Each structure stands twice: as C-alpha cells, then as structure tokens.
Amino acid sequence: MIGRFDNVIIQTISRLLIPPIQLFALYVIAHGHYSPGGGFQGGCILGASFILMVIAYDIKEAKRMMSEKVNTIFSSLGVIIYSGIGVVCLILSANYLDYGILNKIMPVTIAEARALGIFGVEVGVGITVMAVMVSIFLNLASGGEHEEAEE
Amino acid sequence: MEAISSIKPLLAVIVSLIAAFLILLTGERARNLRESWTILASVVKFAIVFSMVSPILEGKVIEYTVISILPGLSLQFRVDALGILFALTASFLWIITSFYSIGYMRSLNEHAQTRYFACFAIALSATMGVAFSANLFTTFIFYEIITLSTYPLVAHKETSEAVKGARRYLAYLLGTSIAFLLLAIFLTYNAAGTLDFSNQGILAGKGSNALLTVIFILFMAGIAKAAMMPLHSWLPAAMVAPTPVSALLHAVAVVKVGVFTVIRVVLYIFGIDLLSRLGLGTALAYFASFTIIVASIIALRQDNLKLRLAYSTISQLSYIILGVALLTPSSMVGGIIHITNHAFSKITLFFCAGSIYCAAHKTKISELSGLGKKMPWTMTAFFIASLSMIGVPPAGGFISKWYLAVGSMEAKEIPILVVLLVSSVLNAAYFLPITYKAFFEKQDDAHLHDGYGHHDEIKEIPMVAIPLVITAITSILMGIYPDYFLTLAKEVIR
C-alpha cells in the first residue's frame, strides 16, 4: 500500500533522526530498572525508528534491512532470553526469576546480580517488542502479504 | 438369612459381555465361530446361574459388590430367590433361542448378523444384571443398558417402518425412564437415604402419604417396560424386529425386566404393609386388570400373528403385576410363578410364528388355513402353548392362574376373580381359532401361489422346529411338576 516516493527532505531528515532515536531507545532499555522506562518502552521506540524508515522509504527497503525471517527470529528470541534467564535461576536451584542466585555464576554481589538479571530481561523484552511492533506495522501496511506474527 | 459373598453373579453378567466382544471381533468372516461364541456363552451363563440355585434354596443370599461408584451408591449384586427364578428362566431360554435364531437368521439370510448377535448378548447380560441387582441404582443402570442394546435389534430390518418402530420404542422406554423412573429414584433416595432393596421396604414412614403416592405413580409410569396401559404401545411397535428378538426379548427378557422391576419396587422398596396401608396395591391391581381385559380385546382384532401375540403378552404381563399387587401370599406366588410359565409358553408361540414365517413366509392369521398338515410339529406346539396361555390343566399356565384365583379370593376381591375368568375366556377366543384354522380348515387356492413359491415347498426347518418343541414340552412339564419353581417362588414371599 505504501508505495515508494522519493522525497529528499523526508529521507534526509529521517536519515538524521533514526540513529539518535535508536540510541535513545537503547538508553531507555538499559536504564529501565532504575529510572522510568524499560524494555517495553525502549522496544516501542526502537520499533518506531524502523517504522519511520518504512514510511520514509518503502517496505522493500525495510525488508532489506530486517527481513521477515530475522523479524520472526527476533520476536521469539526475546522471549527465550527472558524465560531463559528465569530457567537459569531454576537450574541454580532458586525460584523462577530469582536473579539473586545469578551471583553463583557471575563474580558480582547479589544486588548486582539482581540488577544484571533484570537488565537481561529488559533486553529480551525490548527485542521482542521491537520485532512485534515492526511485524504488526508491516503486516498492516502490506495488507497482510507479510505473514502475521502472533504476540 | 445369612449372605455368602461370591463373584458368581458378576461372572454371570460378564460372560455374555465377553461373548459380545468376541462376536464383534470375529465378525462375518467366520460365521460358525461367531455363532459358537453365542452358544458357549449361553451354556456357561446357564451353568453359573444354575450353580447358584442350591444355596438360595437353603435360604441364603449371594452378595457381591463390584465397585462403589458414588459414596453410598455401589454397583452391587445380591442374588435372592426372585432374582434366581428370573435369571434361571432367561438364561435357559437364551440357550434355546440362540439355536433358534441361528437357524432363523441363516434360513432368511439376514444382513448384519454380527450386530444382531452382539446386541443380543449384551441385552442378556443386562437382564442378568437387573435380576441380580441389589439396589435401585444398579437396576436402573442395567435397565437403560437393555433399552440401548435392544434398540438396534428392533431397527434391525432398517426399513423406514422398522426405524419408525425403533424410534417409538426408544422414545417410550428411554423417555419414561429418564423423565419418571429416574425422578422417582431420586425422590426415593432423598426420602429414604438409601436405595438398597430390603424385605420390609425402605420407604415405610419416610414421608407423607401424598409424597409416597406420587413416588409410586412415578415408578409405575417410569417402568414402561412392564407395558401397562397406556404406556404399552411400544411393544406392538417393536414387533418389526426379527422373530427371535420378539421371542426372547419382547416376551421374556425386556418385558419381564419391567415386571421384575415393578415387583422389586412393590415388595422391596415400598413393602407390603406400606402399600396395603396406602391402598395402592388394590389400585394397581385394578389398573392391571383393566390392562388385561382391554389388551385381550384388542388382541382379538389383530390379524397379524405377531401383533396378536404382542397384545396377548401385554395382558399376560399384567397377570404378574396383578398377582403381586393383590399382596396376598398365594397371589404373589401365582404372579411370580407366572413369570416362568408365561415365558415358556409365550416364547413357544413366538417360535411358532417365526417358524411359520421361515417356512411359509406367512405373517397373517387368515393365511394359516391348512398349515397344520404341512407343519405338524409347529402347530401342535402352538396348540400346547396356547392351552398353557388359557390356563387349561395340565399346562403350566394353569398353576399360576390357580394361585392367582386363590389369591384374589384371599384378598376378598371378587371382581378380580371375575376378571381372571373373563380374560381366560378371551384368551381362548383369540388363540384357539388359530389352531382350528390351521388343522381343520381347507386351504383355499387364493393362498396357493401367494408371495413366495408354492405351498407344497413348505416344510419345517429342523434348526427352527426343534427348539419350539422343547419349549412346548417344558411348558407342559411345568404344569405336571411345578414344585421346583414353586419352592423358589415360596422362598420369595417367605
């Protein structure tokens, strides 16, 4: 539906904007656990940057940078990271998502281990959210040719 | 009376279930093997049942709890004299019937014989279940199994007529049992807190008279298998089934299960004292006698042989109910012994009808003229059996009618006595003409070339003829030596 239309201004501006947006997204993700923000918000921003690119260029461009396959892998990879960390805690004979225990395998204190654990989870969430945002958008924008990925 | 625990009742029920399974496995491929399963099962079943007789005669009861399905309600067997009497009759007749139906089915080259024999076996094991059940819960379960397993037998021909008959059959039996019988059972359980049969009855003093009356009426309406009017019309409809089915199931197993359940309810749920206090016994008795008379009158007008037999069955069943409803010792003996007598003679009659159909392909009474010479054995057996039906000594029917008559006098119910006499006359009126026609009427040529081939081809099929001779002889013997069953019957009311 969104056909290609070359508009120098839009493309240049979005070229300029996208990197800082993504950087900010990473910041939001990384600081999620001790300031406002977190995986979901960061993921949304990250996804928004891709969407901006799709709007500025066209779907083929976006697909070139992030193909359907990669997208699908990302969307499930995030969840696997998140639940994987939890399972690691299980394996270390603590309860699910009890990050404190992670200090057994990392040279850090329990508090730091908690911070790192939650950070890992945030990253996972971020990746998934980003991937799903993009796939939903592409799915709608392309009128369903882009196979739907389920949240 | 002390109870001995034994697994025999369960075996008696299970054996024909296993047989049904094997029959289904064997299928059409090896017909002889399949039939041999039926024969084997029937013989074994009879052996098991027979082995339980002697302890019963010593006044013991055999108990066996299969599994406690719901707390307080268990699938339990309890063999007493009444049960063994019924089980003995049914299982013995099953042996004969299985030979008969093999001959019948093969001579007519019927379809779907595997289904036929399998359902037959299941129905029989359910009959045993009812006969041996120790509480209403168990009775109800097997009661429904009988209904379901005989439904395919009624619809066997698969013509639209057969299907209609089967639908009515199911509607009556299943509908009444769910709507009335189940409700009555719930009410009983709610009132008495138990469903176990006990000789004194369990409902005595457990509720207001109105409630008990309602329960009783619900029971009587719910047990449509007893074919009391006005809930009788499923039985004529079921006559579309093959004759062996009508013979064993709709003259012995199914209908007798209905009557049997009525007896159980009357004697072991309500108890004699309670019923006589409520005066329900007499009411039931008059209801039954109404059925007797009306059914006999309808039977007079039937030209189709099986239909006439069906209506005769309806009236004869009510004899049994009448006998029990009078609540006097002799009448009860008469009713209970009539279970056996009627079973033997009526199955003979049906066998004859089947044999006529096999040999001459005739179903109408008007076509029977002159058949006596061609099928002497069949028609003679028919004559004997009808004598027993009418109640002419020395045939077995006489014994039961005698006791019934005595009972009615004990109960000071002279109208009932009149009913008995009138109905005997009616029985004679609708049975003897058949024999007369068969033996003494010349066959007019109109029937010479009707339907299937010439009459000179008509000859009895031994596989079919032998069983009916046996049953006929038995029904005579039971008139001459009634003691065996009488002792059992007396055991019941002792």
Added chain:
Amino acid sequence: MEFIIGKFNYWIYIVLMMIGFYAMIAKSNLVKKLVGMNIFQTAIILFFISIGSKKGATIPIIQEGATGDAVNQAVNVARYINPLPHVLMLTAIVVMVSTFGVAMALIIMIFRKYKTLEEDEILEIMRSEENK
C-alpha cells in the same frame, strides 16, 4: 457538584468507556468497532493510572547517594505515587496492542474476502452465498 468535581477522573473514565462501548456495540463498520474498543481499553487504563497518582508526589525511586532527608522520605509513603497500577497498565497496554494487532489482521482477512468492512454488507454477501 462537588460529587462530580471531586471524582472527575472517574467521571472521565466512565464517559470515555461508554463512548467506546457504544461504538463497539452500535457501529456497523468493523474498524469503528475496533476504534471503540481502543477507547474502551484506554478509559480503563486512565482509570488505573488515576488511582495510582497522588498530589505532589514523585516517582518511587531513591536517588543514588541520597542523604538523610531523602532517605527518611523514602519511607514517607505520601511523597511517592503508587507505581503498581502503572506497572499493571504497562502489561495491559501490551495486551491491548496485541489485541489490536490480531484484530487488524482479522479485519484484513475479512476485507480480502468480502472487499468491504460494513458488517451488514458482509452479512448480505454471506446470505447470498448461502442461497447460491
């Protein structure tokens, strides 16, 4: 009047919710239904957020190296808004977004099949197919 002003956040959410509800039930255009659904959910989210907030309170995070006063205020509940409803709503938003996604996918499928999004027209087409 006080009754309305004092609890204005509830009134707002109720009004919004009813608007959304009306759209979901009454509109025949599927997309409008969907928009109504979003309004409906947003109203509930507003409701939750509003019950978490307090006048003059701040986010419940103790600054790094906070001394005396700040630490004492850490236990002073009145100074901090209740974060839990916000967190819940974060999840609720995720749910909302995914519901929206699925619904959109469905709408696309419907549009591909019937070339319209007016419910009555779709039903009309269905009926004609039935008769065919």
Added chain:
Amino acid sequence: MTAQAPILIIIIPLIASFLNVIIGLWRKRLCYPLVIITLSLSVILSISILNTVITQGVIHYRLGGWEPPWGIEYVIDHLNAFILIIVSFISFTIAIYSKRNVEQEFPEKTVYFYTIYLLLVTGLLGITITGDVFNLYVFLEITSLAVYALIAIGRDKKAPLASFNYLIMGTIGACFYLLGVGYLYIVTGSLNMADLGRLLPDLYHSKVVLAAFAFFTVGVAIKMALFPLHVWLPDAYTYAPSTVSAFAASTMTKVGVYVMIRIMFTVFEPRFSIVMLPSTEILGWVASGAMIFGCILAIAQTDVKRMLSYILIAEVGYIVIGVSVANRAGFTGALLYILFDAFTMACLFMAAGAVMHKTGETSIHGFRHLHRRMPLTMAAFSIAALSAIGVPPFAGFFSKWYLVLGAIDAGKWIFAVLLLLSSLLVAVAFFRIIQNVYFPPYEILIAGSEIALPSARNDKITLMDEAPMSMLLPIVIMAAGILLLGFFSGRIISTIIQFTVPGGF
C-alpha cells in the same frame, strides 16, 4: 523437579512455542514432535503436581522469591490440580489429533498454528495455576488472543468475522474483569487472591466491592459463554478448524467456570456470594435458561458442529447449576461434569472433525449411514453422545446424578425437573444423528446417496474408510475414558473433589 513443577508447567510450553517458531523456519516437520513432547511433559508435570497436592497439601510457589502479597504467587490446591490435569491431558490428546487436520486444512501455516496452540495451552494452564487476580487477567488475554487467531487460521470464509465478533465480546469481558480487579485494588491495595480473601470480609458493606463483584461475574460469564452472553460461541466454534473447536469447546468454557468458582468462593467468601447477595440464585435461573434454550436451539440445527456448540452452551448451564445450588452434592456434580464434559465434548468435536476430514461436510445428512464407512469413529461418537444425554453406564450419568441430587438437597425441585427435561431434549438432538448414522431408511438412501442399496445389504464388502490413525487414536482414547471414568467417579470424589468443596457449603 517437583518443587519447581508449578512454574515449569507454564514455562515449558511458553519456551517451546517460541522455540517452535525458530525450528519451524529451519525444519517445518519438526514442529509436531516438539509439540507432542512438550505437552506430554506438561501432562507428567500436572500429574506430579496433583500427587504433591494430595500427599503434602496446598502448594505455594513464589515467583522471583518475592513474598506475597507483593510478588506474584502460584497457589495450587486440589481444585487447580484437578483442572490442570484435565487441561493438560486434553491438550495433549488433541495435539496428537491435530496433525492430519492441519496438513489438510492449512499446511502453509503449520508453524504458526503450533506456536499459537502452545501459547493457548500456556494461557489456560496459567489461568488455572495462578493465585494472583491480575496475573490471571494476563493469562486470560493470552488465551483469548490465541483463540481468536486460531479460529481465523482455517480456510472457512466465515471464520474471520466470527472470530472478530468473538474478539469484541471477549475484550469486553476481559475489560470488565480488569475493572473488577481495579475496584478491588482501590479498596484493598492487594492483588493476591488469598490476601483479598482475608481483607475483603470487613469491606463487604462497601458499594465498591459490590460493583467489583458484578464486573467480575459479567466478565467471566462472557468468557465462559453463559446463556444470555453466549452469542459469540456458536459461530466461532462452527467455523473454526475442527482441532481448534475441539480444544476450545472441551477446555475453555471449563476454565471459565473455574475462574468463576475462584472468584466467588476464594476471593469472595461463600457467605458473600450466597447469603449477602442472591448471586447463586440468579446464576441458577440463568443457567437453567441456558440448559433449556441451548438444547432447543441445538435441536433446530442441521449442522453437526453448530448443534454441538449449542449443546455446549447447555452444558455450561449444567455446570453452573451445580455450582449455584451451593451444596456439597451440587458442587461435586459440577466438578465431575467439568471432567466428563471435557472428555465428551473433545470426543464429539473430534469425531465431527474426522467426518469433515473424510467427507468434507458436517451436515447431519453427511452422517447418513457412516457406520459402514467409519465404524470406530461413529461408535465413539455414539458413546460420547449417550454420555452427554446422561444414560448409564456412561460417565455423564454419574455427574448428572450428583447435579440432580444437589438440586434436590437444596430443595430446588424445579432445577431437578429442568435437568431431566433438558436431558430428554439432548436425547432428541443426538438421536437425530445416531439414527441417521446407523439406521437411515433405505428408501431415502436409494434416493439420496450412493451407499447400500437393498441389494448391497448382504454383501460382506463394507466400503470401510476410517479416519487416519493419528485422528482415530485420540477419539478412541476419549471414548474409552468416557466409558470407564464413570465407574471410578467414586474414587475421584474421595481423593480429589471432596477437598475442593469450599467451606460454608
């Protein structure tokens, strides 16, 4: 292992579902085995959980080791354990069944189907296992989203619209539930069920609590398709792929009922739900409406799947009646019914699906004389139908026995009569099919279809053409379950159900 079982039973399907996506990109045909292994694992886990509950009593599992009521807590008593077993076993069996159905109906979407299927299972297990009202909401939505997607995944042209309507209704239900949670949070500041159960009794006079209760009830009623709010169900389950309708019909409504029981008797006390409000009274009448109208509408249908959907509505009515009479017998009956009806509905829908697979149609005429073509499937179908009618010795009878007993104990004769009446109506509905299957009058057959002219009646070569093994096996398992389970209901009650009856009954 057993200590972590409560979380593993959720996590394993979750991880597997996303693993499934990645594997699916690589090798499509590995998805099916993965799903089977995962679900068999969850069956084992649920059994071990039940075992633990029976031997050691209620399990409390704290996610992330946070103390309740702050952290999310999984609480498993006999009730959840019971439902867990049902859900996991049914999902496992239907997963086996799904193979050929998927191959036939939407081979290109295999990966997505199994992913969403696993998510659906995760959601249902989560609803059952969690002890936190908001967490329950999340799982509820996961479940619903998965089902919306699954319903629309098939070929049927009508499916998307049905799914969309379901989505709208379902969202309303979920949002009402969420509002209920919010109201309770305002007054108590807690989301933990047990904690709420402790805090609420002092607040029963408050209007907010009443509103919360109302929102909960309506929301859950929509989710479990209680009679006046059932409108989404028939379309959705009729047009869905047969696997999906089988699974949804047999588990989702049951889990909905479970949620209702939790809310009414754990979060709120029976004292509140029964005495202070006449809620159970109202529910009882609504449910009896469901029974009667469900059956009547079922009789009116000509499509088997649609008829089954209406029967399902009626059976939700049965279960709710069992709960609403609010005594031991009724509650026991309701739980037994949940178990048996899960089996029955799975068997019926799977059989219908198998017929669809073979003949391509599910109209009642399509069933005509099928007992020659698919004897086993039809036998299973008949068994399940008889169980649904409530004829002994099949399982349904024993649960109905308890339901009626409960109604009588509560002195609600009218309910008892209605139960029996609706059984008769169900019988009418089903014997239309059974008679069509076994004894179609030959006059019609000659006119109607190719099979079995009277001349062909005696030929021994029956043109038998059964469903594939992977479909047949689950159907037969279910039928066997229906046949046998009834006789063990005594044991089931004495070991599990009697402990689930809430206090005050």
